[in-house]
Amino acid sequence: MRLILAEYGEAVELVETVPWERSEQLLALNPAGTVPIFVDETDGPIIGATVIAEYLAETRGSRVGESTLMPTGPVDRAEVRRLVSWALDKLDDEVVGYLVTEKVLKRLAPSANGGGSPDAAAIRAARSNIRYHLRYIG
Incomplete structure (x- = not known):
C-alpha cells in the first residue's frame, strides 16, 4: 500500500x-x-x-x-487482477503468511495469542516454496 x-x-x-x-x-x-x-x-x-x-x-x-498503475484495456486489467490475486492468495498462503507469522507475529504476540518461538519447519517450508514463486515471477 x-x-x-x-x-x-x-x-x-x-x-x-x-x-x-x-x-x-x-x-x-x-x-x-x-x-x-x-x-x-x-x-x-x-x-x-x-x-x-x-x-x-x-x-x-x-x-x-x-x-496510472492500472492499464486501460480490459484484458490487461484482468491480467493485473490475476497477478494480484495470485500474490494475495497463493504467494501469501505458501510463503508470506508463514514468514510473517513465524518471524514477526510470534515475536510480538503474547503467548495467549499464539506468540512464542518460531516454528523452524514452517520457515523451511516457506523458503522452499519461495523458489517456485520466484521462478514464476521471472
Missing part, C-alpha cells in the same frame, strides 16, 4: 495497529477488524488491499495521467 500511495503522491498519516488487540479505533473503522484501511477525507474508510489499490487508481490515477 505504501508504494501505491507514493506512486500517486499521496501524503498520508500511517497508523500502526496490533490487529489481535481489536482496538476501538480499528473496529470503528472496520467492524471486521482487518487491515489495511485507507481513510479518505471525503469518502471515509476504504478497506482491503485490492479494494484500496483500485480505489486509488480510480480516484487518483487521472492525476498522474499515463503513469
Whole structure:
C-alpha cells in the first residue's frame, strides 16, 4: 500500500495497529477488524488491499495521467487482477503468511495469542516454496 500511495503522491498519516488487540479505533473503522484501511477525507474508510489499490487508481490515477498503475484495456486489467490475486492468495498462503507469522507475529504476540518461538519447519517450508514463486515471477 505504501508504494501505491507514493506512486500517486499521496501524503498520508500511517497508523500502526496490533490487529489481535481489536482496538476501538480499528473496529470503528472496520467492524471486521482487518487491515489495511485507507481513510479518505471525503469518502471515509476504504478497506482491503485490492479494494484500496483500485480505489486509488480510480480516484487518483487521472492525476498522474499515463503513469496510472492500472492499464486501460480490459484484458490487461484482468491480467493485473490475476497477478494480484495470485500474490494475495497463493504467494501469501505458501510463503508470506508463514514468514510473517513465524518471524514477526510470534515475536510480538503474547503467548495467549499464539506468540512464542518460531516454528523452524514452517520457515523451511516457506523458503522452499519461495523458489517456485520466484521462478514464476521471472
